[in-house]
Amino acid sequence: MNCENCKKPNPPKTCSGCHRVKYCNRECQLANWKAYHKKRCGKSVEDLAFEQQESSSASMNQIQMMQMLSQMALSNSPSSPHADLLKRLISFYDQVPDLHTEYSIYIKRHSIKGTPSKALKLLRELVAHQKAAYMTELCFYDMGRNGTNLLLKSPTTLFKIINSSENQKIEWYMQARMYDVYERKVATPYEFSLHHSFSNARARRERFLTGKVHVAVGFVDLSLLLEMDLAINDAKWGPFQFIGYEASAFSVAKTMVIASMLKRSDKMIFDAILQVWYSSCWSTDTLKAFREAVSEAKLGCIDDNVLALLNHWAKSNPQSANYAQNRWLQKIDTSNFTSVVNAFKLESRNTLSQYFLSGQLLPGTAASITMFEAPTSLRSSRSRNESVFHSLDYSQLIDATKKNNNNFIARLNKLIVSGKVNVVVKPPAIISPAFPKVIKEISSLNPYSISWNNCLDYLPREKFHTLARACSAAEDTIHFGYSMNWPGDVKGGSCLPFPVGEHFHEVMKTSRLGISLMYTMLGVNGLLRDPPIDNPINIFDISARTQCYKYWTKHFFENVPNIGQIEPSIYSVFSRSNSSLFLTWSYDNSIKFYGISQ
Numbered sequence: 001m002n003c004e005n006c007k008k009p010n011p012p013k014t015c016s017g018c019h020r021v022k023y024c025n026r027e028c029q030l031a032n033w034k035a036y037h038k039k040r041c042g043k044s045v046e047d048l049a050f051e052q053q054e055s056s057s058a059s060m061n062q063i064q065m066m067q068m069l070s071q072m073a074l075s076n077s078p079s080s081p082h083a084d085l086l087k088r089l090i091s092f093y094d095q096v097p098d099l100h101t102e103y104s105i106y107i108k109r110h111s112i113k114g115t116p117s118k119a120l121k122l123l124r125e126l127v128a129h130q131k132a133a134y135m136t137e138l139c140f141y142d143m144g145r146n147g148t149n150l151l152l153k154s155p156t157t158l159f160k161i162i163n164s165s166e167n168q169k170i171e172w173y174m175q176a177r178m179y180d181v182y183e184r185k186v187a188t189p190y191e192f193s194l195h196h197s198f199s200n201a202r203a204r205r206e207r208f209l210t211g212k213v214h215v216a217v218g219f220v221d222l223s224l225l226l227e228m229d230l231a232i233n234d235a236k237w238g239p240f241q242f243i244g245y246e247a248s249a250f251s252v253a254k255t256m257v258i259a260s261m262l263k264r265s266d267k268m269i270f271d272a273i274l275q276v277w278y279s280s281c282w283s284t285d286t287l288k289a290f291r292e293a294v295s296e297a298k299l300g301c302i303d304d305n306v307l308a309l310l311n312h313w314a315k316s317n318p319q320s321a322n323y324a325q326n327r328w329l330q331k332i333d334t335s336n337f338t339s340v341v342n343a344f345k346l347e348s349r350n351t352l353s354q355y356f357l358s359g360q361l362l363p364g365t366a367a368s369i370t371m372f373e374a375p376t377s378l379r380s381s382r383s384r385n386e387s388v389f390h391s392l393d394y395s396q397l398i399d400a401t402k403k404n405n406n407n408f409i410a411r412l413n414k415l416i417v418s419g420k421v422n423v424v425v426k427p428p429a430i431i432s433p434a435f436p437k438v439i440k441e442i443s444s445l446n447p448y449s450i451s452w453n454n455c456l457d458y459l460p461r462e463k464f465h466t467l468a469r470a471c472s473a474a475e476d477t478i479h480f481g482y483s484m485n486w487p488g489d490v491k492g493g494s495c496l497p498f499p500v501g502e503h504f505h506e507v508m509k510t511s512r513l514g515i516s517l518m519y520t521m522l523g524v525n526g527l528l529r530d531p532p533i534d535n536p537i538n539i540f541d542i543s544a545r546t547q548c549y550k551y552w553t554k555h556f557f558e559n560v561p562n563i564g565q566i567e568p569s570i571y572s573v574f575s576r577s578n579s580s581l582f583l584t585w586s587y588d589n590s591i592k593f594y595g596i597s598q
Contacts, residue, residue: 005032017041017379019192096130096341096533099123099353106350114322118329119357126334130341130533163488176491179548181555184489188458190430195250195380196220197371198278199391201454202575203227204567204582206480210420211237212448215471217431218455219244220251221277222258222423223391226408230415239422243445245438247430249305250380253297253313254370256306259423260293262409262416270409271362278388280324280359282366287318290369303427305378312375321360324367328359336385339573342529361388389574432459433467443473452481456583461556468587475588478564482582483552487541492548493579494541504540511542515571532573542571542578549581562586564593 003011004021005028013023018041023029033041100123107115159165162173162182172182199220207229208214216224222242230240246252254276261273272289275282282290294314301307337356343349355361359371371382392408415421429438442450450471456464468479487493512531519530532539549568557563564584571578584593 003028004037005029015041019189093131093133093533095529096127097346097349099127099337099340099349102346102349103353103357106353112354114325115357116322116326116329119325122329122332122334122337122357123353126337126341129334133533133536161488161494163485173491178492179551180491181552182489183555184460187432187460187463190247190458193379193381194383195248196383197254197386198388199223200383200386200576201482201484201580202391202393204480204482205229206449206451207231208240209233209448210240213241213243213445215442215445215447215450216242216244216453217246217450217471218453219246219255219451220248220453221255221391222262222412224451225412225421225423226392230420232420239420241422241424243424243426243447245426245429245431245442247428248380249303249309249378249428250374252303252425252428253306253309256297256301256310256425257290257293257313257370259416259425260296261289262413262423264289264413265417267410270413273409273413275362275364275368276370278391279361279364280328280368280371281321281364282318282368283362283364284366286364287366287369305428308375308377313369313373316369316373318366318369319372320367321365324360324372325358327367327372329357331382331384331386332356333385336387338532338534339389342532342534342573344527344529348527356387359386385576387574387576390576431455431467431471433463433470439467439470442471446474447472447477449478449480452479454482454484454580456481456483456556457485461558465560472587476586476591477588478584478586478591478593480564480582480584482580483556484577484580486549486552486556486581487545487579490548490552492544493552494537494544507540507543508536511539514542515539518570528573532571534573538578545579553581553583556583557585560585560587561589562591562593 002009002022003024004015005023008024011022011024011028013025013029015021015023015029015037021032021037023032100120103123104120106112158170158173162169164170169182176182203224203226205227206224209231210233222244225242244252244255246255258273258277261269261276268285269289271283272286275286276290276293291314294310298307298310298314301310337353340349340352340356343352374380412421416423429435431438431442433439450468452468459467471477472479515532516530519525519528545568549566553563553566562585564586565582566584567582569575569578569580569582586593
């Protein structure tokens with residue numbers, strides 16, 4: 001890494017605000033602060049990327065102008081093959097419902113007051129962008145006919161697809177053959193300026209046993225326990241032990257509070273847990289239960305940052321629901337609304353719009369304390385475009401909010417209260433080779449299984465496996481985790497290197513047919529639009545990733561003796577990422593994987 005100011009290599013000092021940039025000395029830091037870094041320090045990489053994207057994205061007027069030009073071209077040459085394709089694409093994307101009008105009628109009918117103008121503006125922008133998506137498909141077709149190189153047309157697309165703007169990776173990509181895999185040499189630093197209110201990926205159902213120890217690295221929250229299949233051994237073996245290690249003080253503090261609430265044998269606690277865990281607004285009952293749980297969580301807390309958060313939450317007076325909605329909207333943009341557009345029924349679209357524009361689950365009048373309150377000493381920003389649908393199954397959530405049927409929370413509560421599950425949340429810690437004491441501590445627990453969340457995306461392959469082996473020194477440990485970023489490390493993980501033109505539309509047809517078949521199997525045809533309206537690149541990439549994930553897993557598991565289940569995520573309009581690849585493995589050949597993960 002070079003000095004952010006003078007660009008000399010290997011600078012010794014790191015910015016204490018964001019931990020992302022380095023300097024030779026104080027003079028370099030002061031010079032760069034005034035000229036550049038002052039406006040960026042403390043902002044997450046995610047927020048900075050969004051600001052850059054906003055400055056370069058097409059405005060509403062530009063979109064309308066491009067649509068008008070397309071219509072003019074259609075009227076001038078109505079019988080050409082190009083015009084026929086254009087007509088079909090416009091017809092397909094014109095199915096996007098007018099969410100702005102629908103939601104305006106909904107809030108009037110239900111006397112919902114105080115809806116910010118930004119919320120309605122977001123819906124207008126969403127509809128305009130989705131209806132204009134046919135131009136992306138047309139662009140690929142035109143580039144195929146004209147022989148235009150997509151990399152020259154939009155280099156920023158390359159940066160996004162390979163998850164990097166570094167010269168070394170760009171040079172590799174330009175020279176690599178199809179399905180070559182990139183070998184990362186440098187770890188991605190932990191993002192201290194960002195935290196998640198809850199997990200941004202739904203946990204896969206895993207099988208656990210009472211009497212065994214599971215270590216969850218980078219757990220974010222307890223969503224793994226909501227989905228688990230727990231086999232009950234003889235009571236003499238004791239409970240199933242969930243021991244969590246997480247670098248974020250925020251995630252540790254909030255999980256400690258949730259764990260305390262889950263210990264209560266009170267059926268009225270279920271809605272309170274749902275709101276504290278996922279909602280931007282709370283009821284007075286939730287606020288009362290939260291304060292009691294914070295007091296309990298503070299007992300025995302030994303980490304200064306976690307204690308600072310708990311003390312701050314204990315003293316905080318909640319703001320209004322309008323405040324919560326305005327704060328929520330600061331982190332929301334149109335990329336989060338794909339599921340709203342694709343909901344088949346008007347009632348579902350309005351319900352989803354209400355959630356995505358407010359972040360609220362169940363009635364509430366007070367702004368969430370955990371979501372919007374933190375001491376100034378913890379310079380961390382909430383992640384953009386959070387959605388409970390990234391973490392929970394759609395049908396689960398509908399049951400919980402519409403029918404007051406929190407079965408998934410009630411089940412976990414029952415297991416904890418009955419003593420079959422014990423949750424231990426460790427103080428914040430980064431699990432890496434640089435901290436051998438923590439690795440030794442994990443190994444001493446003799447874990448039956450270790451989950452790594454998406455830590456696979458942050459360490460070079462060999463360093464990750466060295467770390468995982470050290471944590472399971474007893475060897476007979478089952479490991480599982482997932483990667484979201486793997487497509488950026490494979491030539492062919494996206495539409496970018498593939499031929500465009502007519503080939504692009506043939507692959508689009510195949511991908512859409514596959515989604516339709518999946519919808520039929522899942523029985524959601526009447527709930528979701530079929531085929532879905534989404535960014536054409538997302539649809540194309542379903543086929544691209546089906547072709548190449550095996551090359552990445554072969555590379556990742558090159559020196560691993562025992563490979564279990566490899567499971568690509570299925571397409572969902574509710575997911576944050578449709579590229580997640582779930583993996584199970586062990587460094588012990590004697591382990592049999594059947595029945596371990598489902």
